[in-house]
Amino acid sequence: MATTCLELDLPQPFDFKNLLQAHSWVDLLPNCYHAEEISFSRIEELSSAKVVELVIAAPDERVRVTIRHASRLSAGDLREVENRTRHMLRLDEDFTEFYRLCRRMGKPWSAMAPGKGRLLRSPGLFEDIVKVICTTNIQWGGTRRMVAEMVHAFGSPHPLDPELKAFPKPETIASLSLEDFQNQTRLGYRAPFIHQLAVDFYAGGDTFENLRDGGRTTSEIRKELLAIKGIGSYAAASVLMLLGRYDEIPVDSVFQQLMRAKYFKDNDFDLKKALAIYEEWGQWKYLAYWFDLLDYYQ
DNA sequence: TTCCAGGGGTAGA
DNA sequence: TCTACCCATGGA
Structure with missing residues (x-):
């Protein structure tokens, strides 16, 4: 076995623990949450077909990615691990405007400004869409x-620990008949x-990558x-x-429960009025709602 | 046993 | 655009 470490700078402010705890993606395989160490691990299958384990932590102002691998990693492999990590942790997203808005809105959102708001995601879009459908x-x-x-x-299993597996590739599922897939x-x-x-991903993955095009409108x-x-509509908002x-x-149902519990009395819940509560957050509505939810139930 | 969960597809109005 | 009905599965 060999171990290789990567270190990446974190944008500041950055609350790594909150990134892991603020929504439950870290609880879904192949992610594995290590609460005591404030870290998570996952098995990744790289483009080179090498299957490695990543252990990701942020003990200081840098991210440390410890890679457990069976065969030698190329520079391309390491670049791919870095890119996937950057994507998972949203290292390239700018939350400056969101934090400014949080400070202006007061409690409970003002507590967001010191680096909260990043929600863990998967390295690939296929995995994230499948998981959303499963919610x-x-x-x-x-x-x-x-x-x-x-x-x-x-x-695909890790060569050193075959019980640990990566998230399935689209082509693996696509190569099965629907009946075989359903039976397993x-x-x-x-x-x-x-x-x-x-x-569809296997046939035209680039089409789905267009969903990441920052030049296009949300609608x-x-x-x-x-x-x-x-x-x-629920799943689309989640994937967005x-x-x-x-x-x-x-x-x-989670949104409606919060609305009934916090903002509406008895049976006077009204969806349009509920959505209007977060209207002033503009392009940050999801985060405003999500942390309102966490604050209410914490 | 019945209801419903971090809903969505479809047909018909 | 809205409503009614159906959809597997398993926990409560």
């Missing part, structure tokens, strides 16, 4: 189970959506997301957040 119409325990079943059934996982009616997504990208089977666009609020 629909099911409790969180079911989401974890479905994601774990896909990773165990179709993920319990995804319910979501199975055809995820299988088709894998087929353009939202329209394309809604064209994906299995993605409705994972793309770094916070304009849309994911209206689901």
Whole structure:
């Protein structure tokens, strides 16, 4: 076994612990949260087909990525690990304007300004879209189970610890018949959506990479997301957040519960009035809602 | 047993 | 654009 370390500068301010704890992506395989060390690990399959383990921590003002690997890593492999880490931690997103708005809005949002607001995401868009589909119409325990079943059934194993596996590649799922895919996982009616997504990603991944195009409007990208089977308004808002666009609020049972508990009495919940609560946050609505939620239930 | 969960697709109005 | 109905699965 060999171990290689990478260190990356963190933009300041940056709250790494909050990035891990603020939403539950760190609880979904292949991510593994290490609460005591304030770190997480995950198995990654690189473009070179090497399967490595990344352990990511931020003990000071830098990110430390410890890579456990079986064979020698090339400069290209290391560059890929760096790029994937930067994407997961959103190191290149600018939250300056959001923090300014938080300070102006007062409590509870003023507590955001010292570096909170970054929500962990996956290195690849396929993984994030599949996981969002797995959050629909099911409790969180079911989401974890479905994601774990896909990773165990179709993920590439780490050569030094075959029980640890990467998130499945689109081509692995696309190479299976829908029937075989369904028989090896319990995804319910979501199975055809995820299988088709894998087929489409494998056939034209570049089309999906266009969703990351910063030059396009959120409504353009939202329209394309809604064209994906299995993605409705809630899931589109969630994927937009994972793309770094916070304009849309994911209206689901969690949102409605918070609204009924905090802002509406008895049965006078009104969706338009509820959405209007966050209107003044403009392009930061998702984060304003999300941290309002965390503050209320903490 | 029944309800429903970090909803979405479809048909029909 | 809105509504009704159906959709697998499993926890409560």
